[in-house]
Amino acid sequence: MDLGAIVADPGTRIIVCCGAGGVGKTTTSASLALAAAEAGRRVVVLTIDPARRLAQSLGLEELDNEPRRVHLPGLDNGSPGELHAMMLDMKRTFDDIVVAHSTPERAETILENPFYQTLSSSFAGTQEYMAMEKLGQLRAADTWDLIIVDTPPSRSALDFLDAPGRMSRFLDGTMIRLLTAPARAGGRAGMRLVGAGFMVFSRIISKILGGQLLRDISAFVAALDTMFGGFRERATATYELLRQPGTSFLVVAVPEPDALREASYFVDRLSAEGMPLAGLVLNRTHPPATTLLSSTRAEAAAEAVAETGGEGSALAAAALRVHAERMALAGREQRLADRFTSAHPEVGVRTVPASAGDVHDLDDLRAMGAVLTGPDDDPTSATPRTRVLPPR
Known part of the structure; x- marks a missing residue:
């Protein structure tokens, strides 16, 4: 999966990031948006997740229902690239639709209706339908070269695919x-x-x-x-837009059994709906610094060094044990990834190593974006980006 080519391709107009909760969809979305902007594209990233991580990582105090431009010092000197960010406000989006598609008198009647006020703020399924509406509005405006959608956690992330049918x-x-x-x-x-x-x-x-x-x-x-x-027609039009070649769905997961089961669900669902799947981002992997020393040999060496009792032996033994644990963890993650790829051999994979700390600013997003969109081989470990460990 060549994400660098996908985000730089003028034909790619929409990227939808989906996956279970806590797997890094928000940071993945923001990193890809930043990479696309620095590649010269005008990008807007829309989050449906009410958490404020996206705003914080982009250096904004808050996000609302309108796109806000992100200040990127490197792009403010004549570069065509721009980055905007926004967070879906379900009720405000519904209010805007009512005002735009009815007379002022009828709009006032609807907006003041107690049932409408409940429906527009808390009714099950309204968020997904409004996400579909907002995506359709952004695409119809034709202001941005690329729209990146960060979906809410859990399987409800794909409920917006059901919005047209549910509305009908x-x-x-x-x-x-x-x-x-x-x-x-x-x-x-x-x-x-x-x-x-x-x-x-x-x-x-x-x-x-x-x-x-x-x-x-x-x-x-x-x-x-x-x-x-109008509700039905717009939802159906946006649904068809998601099936067109200019859209790419990206499933995000971590190398844990539950997250990869969710990823399998997303892949199967997208395939059944005929949606264009770009591939899987396997986030927060733990590749070792070297694979020349196996976990078993590192444990044995740690025992041997500790028994010598010489100067620095305790430190050397501890370092060997850390390496043994890292090798064991990487092996476990690779086995989980292999299980997924065996079930879905047609799905491309891009692994992203875990960072030392949380991604919380533009520099961190830029570093993650470089891993997501960089060449296939990791120059530091010679491990392909499709794997946690080098192939045997």
Whole structure:
């Protein structure tokens, strides 16, 4: 997997980073965005994860629903590259859609509706749909050469793929059709046509939900009725955009059984959806400084050195034991990686060694970006970037 070519290719317009929680998706997204900007591209990175790690690593106090430019000293002297960052605000995105696609009077009615206020801030699935909307808006604006999406942790990271279908099922559901029937039938004559059935329906639902909540829902649905087709069309258009060649999905994992199981789930799901998969980033690996001394031999040497009792023997024995532990850890990580690649031989892999500390500023992001997008061979250990240990 040549990530350097992917981020520098003008044909790559969207990169979606997905994976389990705590595997480094945010830092991977930011590092790739920085690398693309320094390669001369105008980039925006969108995080759906509410954690503030992205803002902190980019030197920003906070992120909001609008792209903020990141100050990059090396790119402020005539270079075409730019880096912007933003964090999805689910409610504000929904509010903007309502204002943009309805009259001022109808928009005010919707925004003040109590059911809408709950739906737009906490309803299950709204975040994923709004992520789809925001991605579609960014792409339609055609302001940036590359959009990088940092998805939320866990398997819900791919729920935005279900947003068009979920929205269609919601809009075509029996309750929505019943709630909008009087308005769609039109006037008093329409009320007479649907009145009997609707009154029975209303009495039943009122007992379940309460009369006031039902009235709020009915008013919300009636006010939003003319926008339903637009919701469905935009979500479907963005979904199709994700399937086009200009999009690349990047699965991020760490060399742990649970994280790689999640990675397998993402790979299978993306394959089933026909989404373009770039490959797997195996983050926080622990390659040893040298592989000339095996773990077993290092342990034996440590015992032999310790038994001599000479000057510096304790320090030498400790160093040998550290190397033995590192070799054992690297071997375990390589076996886990081999298990994944055996199950998914078609998926390219790029390993990223664990850093000494947390990635918290632009220099750290730049260093990680160099590993992600650099040549395949690591010059310090001669280990291919596709592996934790050199091939036998």
